[in-house]
Amino acid sequence: MRHVVFAALLACALPAGAQQDCPHASEVKQSHVVGLWRAEFDGQGHAGTLLLEKHATYSESFSGAINRSGEHRLLAGDVEDGEFTLEESADGQRIAATWLGEVVEGSCGREIRGTWTAEADAKNPRKFVLRKQ
Template sequence: MKTLVATFLIAACAGCAGVTGQNDAQSDGSAGPTRKSADCAHASSPPEVDTLYGRWQVRIDGQPDATAELGPHPEYGGVRGRLTRPSGVAQLAGDVDDEGTLALDESEDGRTISATWTLTVQPDSCGKEFKGTWQHAGDEAKRPAVITLISRAPG
């Protein structure tokens, strides 16, 4: 009889755990809030620079969408890469400070800074989204900017 009761309790607990796990999944297949929080336990600390290596979707207010590819900077502890727009390609270089702010310099000619970026990692994004501003050199206006990770660099 004790074995039957124990078996019933184990089955009931397993069933409850399965139902909870199903509730964590969203209709789009992504993890729900409980799972996301557990997966992003490190989200309260600034992202490591190597988590920036990869391909990013870039949206700047009033401009066509673009794509950025970031990798390690060969001379400094930051990132270097390129920004591909419909109008051409620019070079990017920058780093993340202790508060999680990503600062990027953009150069259209490879010699002078043509724009600057100041972006902050978004809470609960697991380091996959940064929001902030983009400012073209010589222009006082700062435009809202968002970069969202498309895929991490292999390795």
């Protein structure tokens, strides 16, 4: 019994910064987006795995890569006021697709929903969901 009471007291004594923060969608920043994500397209299930990291040049942006079915593509983007923008490139020079979405409110920055559009097939955008792993 004393162990339970001690654990409860210890949990209450933790500083506020030590607790998990859950930002509103509009407060999500690059630091919340950095990490491993699972991408799904409507009706297709798993569409790839994204690794997003701090951008080497732009302090508020991120870059990374997506692996889907053995194909590797480069990514660069940002998130501002809950709006997520990501550009996908096969060669690091030309944009092959864009991901435009919004951080889902209440997801603590761990879910983004939007539309993926391939440059070669701009008339057929696909809905996506990104979930942080």
